Amino acid sequence: MSRLISRKPYYTLAEVCERWSLSMADITAYSLEGELIVSIAVGGLPFAVSDIDHEEDGRPFHIPCGTRWHVGTIDLHRIEAFAVLEGGEAAVGRFLSAAGQLLEPLGEKDERAQIYVARDALVVRHAELERFEAAHAKLPPPEARVRSPSAPERRRGRGAPVKYDWEGALCEVVVMVNDEGVPETERELIDKVRDWFAAQIGPDNVPCDTSIKNRISRFWNRIKPDIGRPSALRSIHDVLTERPPENKRRAGS
Structure with a gap:
């Protein structure tokens, strides 16, 4: 059978x-x-x-x-x-x-x-x-892997492989803020980063919210909305206003 x-x-x-x-x-x-x-x-x-x-x-x-x-x-x-x-x-x-x-x-x-x-x-x-x-x-036959005593020994690289693409995630945060503006809360930004990871590597493999928060906290502290001051990443059309003509400025003075 x-x-x-x-x-x-x-x-x-x-x-x-x-x-x-x-x-x-x-x-x-x-x-x-x-x-x-x-x-x-x-x-x-x-x-x-x-x-x-x-x-x-x-x-x-x-x-x-x-x-x-x-x-x-x-x-x-x-x-x-x-x-x-x-x-x-x-x-x-x-x-x-x-x-x-x-x-x-x-x-x-x-x-x-x-x-x-x-x-x-x-x-x-x-x-x-x-x-x-x-x-x-993928390894060559055992006889081909025998190293000559005079040949230098190849050393393996140190350090653990990176598990999550944090650099890519932070780049995506910059794009999100530029296209959509600064989120109202840090919770909203964490959700957006989690959704990005889910789209990249699947919903079962995303980092936990605590890991995401630890990674984006410094970025968030620099861009978060703060009453009394404009955001550093507001769109250029929100920051620049049209300069009034010279004659109008003089007439109103």
Whole structure:
């Protein structure tokens, strides 16, 4: 009988080891180096959610975005993944969503908690399986990858990839203000930026409102309406008025 199902939402480590002819030690090595993301499946648990952003020097910081119940797969950071893979089990207190948000398990009183994760519970999401296979399909044969001892070693770039196009979002804010004028409230501007991200990357992948507010706050503080002074970004036709003829100005003086 031919196989009717060509894919699964996720695969056990035993399945991927057989598929790729790898050992569990190989999976551990790939995971520790960040080349393979392993996950667990949860049937509905509460998490504190934070966006992850980075300083200019690459150091990460978290922006709390509230709490939510999660159903589905969640990813392990490579450090926790190594602890589970190497030791067979470990208590894990932080996870990552597929969109890259930090998920921290919550206990009965909404305090930070940990999830006990066994190695047999680890899985690989279908999208991650395809990404891993595509990445290795582009590599040259092993014999071509053997580096001469005299050849200089190529160093990998440092720093995490940018998750959101904040520069593009701020450029869009300038266009919005120029075309539509300054919004009456910061809430309205946040909504416009969220709608822009939704159109670019989909409504399920947009940054939380707190992240957006942190990014646009300095810009908003410079352009927000202020009684008693004109906005710095009012349209030119609102700022310039027609100069009266010289004779009329003299007659009225």
